[in-house]
Amino acid sequence: MAKKKFARESATIMTEMVLPNDTNTLNNLMGGKLMHWLDVVAAIAAQKHSNRIVVTASADSISFKEPIALGNVVTLKSKVTRAFNSSMEVFIEVVAEDIPANKKIMTHRAFFTFVAVDQNGKPIEVPEVIPETDEEKEHYDGALRRRQLRLVLSQRMKPEDAVELKSIFNLPNTK
Numbered sequence: 001m002a003k004k005k006f007a008r009e010s011a012t013i014m015t016e017m018v019l020p021n022d023t024n025t026l027n028n029l030m031g032g033k034l035m036h037w038l039d040v041v042a043a044i045a046a047q048k049h050s051n052r053i054v055v056t057a058s059a060d061s062i063s064f065k066e067p068i069a070l071g072n073v074v075t076l077k078s079k080v081t082r083a084f085n086s087s088m089e090v091f092i093e094v095v096a097e098d099i100p101a102n103k104k105i106m107t108h109r110a111f112f113t114f115v116a117v118d119q120n121g122k123p124i125e126v127p128e129v130i131p132e133t134d135e136e137k138e139h140y141d142g143a144l145r146r147r148q149l150r151l152v153l154s155q156r157m158k159p160e161d162a163v164e165l166k167s168i169f170n171l172p173n174t175k
């Protein structure tokens, strides 16, 4: 694998304002618009880490717990948590802010997976990630289990091969 890079080197911040065209009939941000922003901010982090063209391979479940209102300022922060061979897991955190009311809430957290590819769309190796902070280390440690879950769900890995994933359920290891 190529040289190692610190997680912080991929850190990306994107700020958007919810405008009328982005909202549903309740004047809240459309889920699809938020997913577009998530994809963009996460792709930029993956590009920074790999210095390559990246494609979205998967997005983990995103729950819409809190609506984000028209006029709110939305800040999306992303960072690569761990790299495998050609794929990278990216963590994204979303904060919505009503600036006139001086109110700020964390609305979403998500993990996306990107694959670095060459000009022909063929997967290509990426640098390893070095986590430094406690949060980066926690995300790095959990990334292998989340990867196995994704690969099992997309039928790219047999459940019996997902050793780290099974360990969190205390299932007997049959391998």
Ligand SMILES: CC(=O)SCCNC(=O)CCNC(=O)[C@H](O)C(C)(C)COP(=O)(O)OP(=O)(O)OC[C@H]1O[C@@H](n2cnc3c(N)ncnc32)[C@H](O)[C@@H]1OP(=O)(O)O
Binding pocket: 039, 043, 054, 055, 056, 057, 058, 083, 084, 085, 086, 087, 088, 113, 115, 117, 121, 123, 150, 151, 154, 156
């Ligand atoms: C930024 C954007 O919006 S891009 C547009 C939307 N995205 C796309 O169009 C991507 C379309 N998909 C593709 O091009 C291909 O399926 C790829 C590049 C993602 C994977 O190509 P494959 O030929 O399947 O390659 P391969 O089997 O070698 O897998 C490559 C990596 O992708 C990972 N991967 C593939 N599918 C998934 C998935 N569903 N979830 C997580 N990781 C995945 C593999 O685990 C592997 O990771 P690793 O190299 O770190 O071990």
